[in-house]
Amino acid sequence: MSFDNIFGIHEEALRLRARRSEVLASNLANADTPGYKARDFDFAAMLRNEVQQPVRLAATQTGHIKADQGVVASTQMGYRIPHQSSLDGNTVEAEREQAEFSENAMRYQASLRFLDGRIKGLMMAIKGTSQ
Amino acid sequence: MSSFKIFDIAGSGMNAQSLRLNVVASNMANVDAVSSSLEETYRARQPVFKAVLDQVNTRNPSVGVQMAGIVESKAPLVREFAPEHALADEQGYIYRPNVNVMEEMANMISASRAYQNNVEVLNSTRQMLTATINLGR
Numbered sequence: 211m212s213f214d215n216i217f218g219i220h221e222e223a224l225r226l227r228a229r230r231s232e233v234l235a236s237n238l239a240n241a242d243t244p245g246y247k248a249r250d251f252d253f254a255a256m257l258r259n260e261v262q263q264p265v266r267l268a269a270t271q272t273g274h275i276k277a278d279q280g281v282v283a284s285t286q287m288g289y290r291i292p293h294q295s296s297l298d299g300n301t302v303e304a305e306r307e308q309a310e311f312s313e314n315a316m317r318y319q320a321s322l323r324f325l326d327g328r329i330k331g332l333m334m335a336i337k338g339t340s341q
Numbered sequence: 342m343s344s345f346k347i348f349d350i351a352g353s354g355m356n357a358q359s360l361r362l363n364v365v366a367s368n369m370a371n372v373d374a375v376s377s378s379l380e381e382t383y384r385a386r387q388p389v390f391k392a393v394l395d396q397v398n399t400r401n402p403s404v405g406v407q408m409a410g411i412v413e414s415k416a417p418l419v420r421e422f423a424p425e426h427a428l429a430d431e432q433g434y435i436y437r438p439n440v441n442v443m444e445e446m447a448n449m450i451s452a453s454r455a456y457q458n459n460v461e462v463l464n465s466t467r468q469m470l471t472a473t474i475n476l477g478r
Binding site: 234308318 | 346347350351353354389391405406451452454455458459461462465466468469472473476477
């Protein structure tokens with residue numbers, strides 16, 4: 211058993227979910243900002259990327275700051291295509307963003323539950339008792 | 342942890358919407374504030390929102406809301422012939438504000454719904470973070 215991937219995909223998933231909830235929160239906050247374009251990213255594609263070929267910068271000097279993992283750059287973000295366009299150029303559709311936000315939050319909690327189970331299992335193995 | 346930024350973002354949204362509600366209240370309160378000249382008459386106000394980009398990390402697309410300013414409505418004031426009115430000018434006219442009550446009501450409902458959306462976002466984020474803190478307990 212390797213401790214490197216003890217949490218499997220859920221560690222990355224959690225990070226990306228947190229990031230996505232941030233993006234969706236800004237969409238909702240800017241629901242009435244003229245000209246604001248709603249943004250989002252393809253979660254599945256990002257996760258696949260992150261797992262298959264994680265972006266890591268080589269630190270050749272001790273002073274190098276470690277690259278932030280699981281961060282989605284704005285170039286990897288897409289713009290939402292609105293069902294109905296509004297006059298002021300704002301593309302936020304509050305209902306849709308809300309639905310996406312709550313789905314994202316649920317999936318976050320699901321990943322969290324998996325992590326929780328993993329940690330509890332480990333604790334059990336270490337202590338030799340259940341709880 | 343990046344999730345804490347959501348509190349700032351949703352907070353700025355709530356702030357903007359409550360300011361919008363304030364402006365609506367001001368417009369509604371002054372709907373009957375008649376006067377005897379064009380200059381003195383109250384004009385309906387509307388807030389202008391702007392998205393604030395992250396100053397530190399400009400590549401970060403998640404943004405809060407900022408009040409860019411308040412603009413006065415350019416709609417014509419209502420001139421009414423009422424010679425018996427105490428505030429009537431020499432020609433017997435009074436001026437009413439260009440506040441459209443129907444528009445303001447719609448604005449108010451929209452603002453309070455948007456405010457609620459932001460509160461919901463805050464609540465779910467708080468739950469998510471609490472669950473994360475309690476991980477493995």
